[in-house]
Amino acid sequence: MFDFVRKHTRLFQFALLILILPSFVLLGVEGYSRFIDGSNTAVGTVDGRKITQAEWDAAHRSQVERMRQQMPQIDAKLLDSPELKLEALNNLLRERVLFAAAQQQHLAVTDAVLEQAIKTDPQLAVLRGPDGKLNKAVLAAQGMTADMLVQRMRQDMLLNQVLGPVGQSGTAQQASAKLVFDALLQQREVQIKRFEPAAFAAQLAPTDAELETYYKDAKVSARFKTAESADIEYLVLELDALKSGVQVSADDVRKFYDENVSRYTMAEERRASHILINGGTNAQEKAKARERAQELLAQVRKNPASFAEVARKNSQDEGSAARGGDLDFFARGAMVKPFEDAAYALKTGEISELVESDFGFHIIQLTGVRGGEKRPFEAVRGEIEEEQRRQLAQKRYAELAEQFSNIVYEQSDSLQPAADKFKLTLQKASVQRQPAAGAQGPLASPKLLDAVFGAESLKSKRNTEAVETAPSQLVAARVVTHHPAVVPALAGVKDAVRQGWIAQRASELAKKAGEQALAQAQKGSEPAGLSEPQVLSRAKPGTVPPKVLEHLLRADAAKLPAYTGVEVDGAYVLARVNKLLPRDAAVVDDKRAAEQYAAASANAEAQAYFAAIKTSLKASIKPAAAATAAASASAASAP
Incomplete structure (x- = not known):
C-alpha cells in the first residue's frame, strides 16, 4: 500500500487539489483563512446575527487607539487588560442592539437634520470654516475626511434616536422627589459609645498551648508566611x-543646522479679519454677490477704521461677523489656498482686493503678524x-x-x-x-x-x-x-502570634460586652458613657465610620429612643437614636431634588428599555467569550 502511494504521489496531489479547490471557490481565500484561524468564531449574537472574534478584536483596537490619543502616557499593559477587552465587547453588543432596534423602528437621520447639526453643534466649531461648512484641511490634519465625520455623526444620531426619547421622557412629581430625598438625607440625633479591644487586652495572657492551637489555624499561619x-x-x-x-563632531552639528534651519524657525502666523459674501448657486447670483462685495470693498477702502463695523453688519460668515470679522491668528495650511495666499501677501493694516474661494468673495484686512524668527546656531x-x-x-x-x-x-x-x-x-x-x-x-x-x-x-x-x-x-x-514561601516555626514568630491572639480575643470580648450592653438598653436600662448628642446624615456624616453611619440610618426608629450596635474595625459601637430630623434644605433644595430625581428616573427607564430590547432581540455574549475574558482577568491578577 505504501509503495503504491509513493509511486503515485502526483496522482494523489491532483486528487487533493480537486477536493480543496471548490472550497476556495466558494469561500474565497480570505474566508478560508478565517475558517482556519478562528477569527470568524461567534462571540455574541444580536437578532440572529453573530458578532465575530475578528469584529471584537477590531473594536478593541479602535478603543485602544482612542485611549492612546487621549492619554499618550497610559501604560500599554492596561490597554491590553481583559477588563478593557470585555468592555469593548459589551460596547459592540450595545451598538448592534441599537442598530437593530433602529432598523425595526424605521428610524433615519435626514440630510437636513445632519446639516443643521454640523452648522450648530458647538463641539464642531473648530472644524467649521468661515462659511459654517466643514474645513477639509482641519479634518485632514486629524486623519479624517468630511465623509468620515458625516458618517460617524449620522451613526451616532441614529443610535441616539432609539434611547433618546426614553431618557428625555423621565418626569417626576415634586412630592415623589421630596419623599425620596427626605428619606435619603434624613438627619438623626444620636449618642455613641465605643467598646474598644484595648480595654480588654491587658487582662489577656495566652498559654503556650493556646498559641499553638491558634497558630495551627491555616488562616492565621498564612499571615506569617514569608514571601517568596x-x-x-x-x-x-x-x-x-x-x-x-x-x-559628536562640531562640523556635523553645524552641517545639520544649515540643512535643517527651517526646524529652528518659528512658523509665521497671521491674524486677519474678513468680510464674506456668499457666492450663490448660479452665475446670476454670483455676479450679484461680486457686485455687493465690490461696494463693501470700496466702503472699507475709503474708511479702513470702519472695517470691523462693516463686517458685523454685512459679513455672511456667522462665526466671525459678531467679532468684527476677526479670524484670530492662523498658520499656513489652516485656510483655503486663495484666502491664505492673499493674507500672506498683505502688510499689516492693508486691505486686499476681492478674493474668490469656494465659500464666496472675501475682503481681507491683515491685522497682525507673529513668528518667522530664526533661532541662532549657538542657541540650538x-x-x-x-x-x-x-x-x-x-x-x-x-x-x-x-x-x-x-x-x-x-x-x-x-x-x-x-x-x-x-x-x-x-x-x-x-x-x-x-x-x-x-x-x-x-x-x-x-x-x-x-x-x-x-x-x-x-x-x-x-x-x-x-x-x-x-x-x-x-x-x-x-x-x-x-x-520559596514558607510558614515559619512558631518559635520564630511567637511574639507576633501572641499579639495576634490577644487582638482577636480582645475584639471578641469587646463585641460581647457591647452586645450585652445593647440587650440591656433595649430592655430599658440606659447605658452609661454615651457621647454628647450629635446630628448625622448621609450628607453630613461627621467623623463616624461609614459602616456605623449606614447602620445608624437604617435602624428602626419607629419608637424612640432606639438602640442599635455594630462591629467595626475590631471594636463594637453602641448607638442611641434620640430624634429624627428633616433633611437640611441647604444640601439639596426641592428644585434640585426634583431635577436629580427626574434624571435618575429617566436613566432607569432608559436602562430598562434597553434591557427589554436586548431580550426581544435575543442579544447575548457567548459564555465562552465571557469565560475567556474572566479567566484572563484572573490570570492577570494572580500573584
Whole structure:
C-alpha cells in the first residue's frame, strides 16, 4: 500500500487539489483563512446575527487607539487588560442592539437634520470654516475626511434616536422627589459609645498551648508566611548608557543646522479679519454677490477704521461677523489656498482686493503678524548635539540589542560573558514576584519579574531571555538563590502570634460586652458613657465610620429612643437614636431634588428599555467569550 502511494504521489496531489479547490471557490481565500484561524468564531449574537472574534478584536483596537490619543502616557499593559477587552465587547453588543432596534423602528437621520447639526453643534466649531461648512484641511490634519465625520455623526444620531426619547421622557412629581430625598438625607440625633479591644487586652495572657492551637489555624499561619523571593544578578543594556559614550563632531552639528534651519524657525502666523459674501448657486447670483462685495470693498477702502463695523453688519460668515470679522491668528495650511495666499501677501493694516474661494468673495484686512524668527546656531547647538547623540546611540543600540539577546541565550549558564563583551556592570538584587513598593527601573518591571520567577528559570538557574523593560532598554537576569514561601516555626514568630491572639480575643470580648450592653438598653436600662448628642446624615456624616453611619440610618426608629450596635474595625459601637430630623434644605433644595430625581428616573427607564430590547432581540455574549475574558482577568491578577 505504501509503495503504491509513493509511486503515485502526483496522482494523489491532483486528487487533493480537486477536493480543496471548490472550497476556495466558494469561500474565497480570505474566508478560508478565517475558517482556519478562528477569527470568524461567534462571540455574541444580536437578532440572529453573530458578532465575530475578528469584529471584537477590531473594536478593541479602535478603543485602544482612542485611549492612546487621549492619554499618550497610559501604560500599554492596561490597554491590553481583559477588563478593557470585555468592555469593548459589551460596547459592540450595545451598538448592534441599537442598530437593530433602529432598523425595526424605521428610524433615519435626514440630510437636513445632519446639516443643521454640523452648522450648530458647538463641539464642531473648530472644524467649521468661515462659511459654517466643514474645513477639509482641519479634518485632514486629524486623519479624517468630511465623509468620515458625516458618517460617524449620522451613526451616532441614529443610535441616539432609539434611547433618546426614553431618557428625555423621565418626569417626576415634586412630592415623589421630596419623599425620596427626605428619606435619603434624613438627619438623626444620636449618642455613641465605643467598646474598644484595648480595654480588654491587658487582662489577656495566652498559654503556650493556646498559641499553638491558634497558630495551627491555616488562616492565621498564612499571615506569617514569608514571601517568596529570589536573589538575582542582572545586566541592563540601555540607550541612555550608550549616549554617554557617543561623540559628536562640531562640523556635523553645524552641517545639520544649515540643512535643517527651517526646524529652528518659528512658523509665521497671521491674524486677519474678513468680510464674506456668499457666492450663490448660479452665475446670476454670483455676479450679484461680486457686485455687493465690490461696494463693501470700496466702503472699507475709503474708511479702513470702519472695517470691523462693516463686517458685523454685512459679513455672511456667522462665526466671525459678531467679532468684527476677526479670524484670530492662523498658520499656513489652516485656510483655503486663495484666502491664505492673499493674507500672506498683505502688510499689516492693508486691505486686499476681492478674493474668490469656494465659500464666496472675501475682503481681507491683515491685522497682525507673529513668528518667522530664526533661532541662532549657538542657541540650538546643545539641542542638535543631544539629538545627534541620541540618533547615533539608537543606531548602536539596535546593533547591540540582537547580539545581547543572542549571547545571554547561547551562554545561558552565566551573565559574565555578556557583561565582559558589552562592558556592562553585573548588578545584584533581591526581588519578589511583585515589584516592591517604590521600586524603579528594571526591578519595577512585571515582565522581568515574570521571567525571573518562571518555572524553568527557578529550576535551572539559567539566564532569562533578554526582556524589554522600557523603550530601548533590555535586561537579562539569572536566579542565584531561590527562597520559596514558607510558614515559619512558631518559635520564630511567637511574639507576633501572641499579639495576634490577644487582638482577636480582645475584639471578641469587646463585641460581647457591647452586645450585652445593647440587650440591656433595649430592655430599658440606659447605658452609661454615651457621647454628647450629635446630628448625622448621609450628607453630613461627621467623623463616624461609614459602616456605623449606614447602620445608624437604617435602624428602626419607629419608637424612640432606639438602640442599635455594630462591629467595626475590631471594636463594637453602641448607638442611641434620640430624634429624627428633616433633611437640611441647604444640601439639596426641592428644585434640585426634583431635577436629580427626574434624571435618575429617566436613566432607569432608559436602562430598562434597553434591557427589554436586548431580550426581544435575543442579544447575548457567548459564555465562552465571557469565560475567556474572566479567566484572563484572573490570570492577570494572580500573584
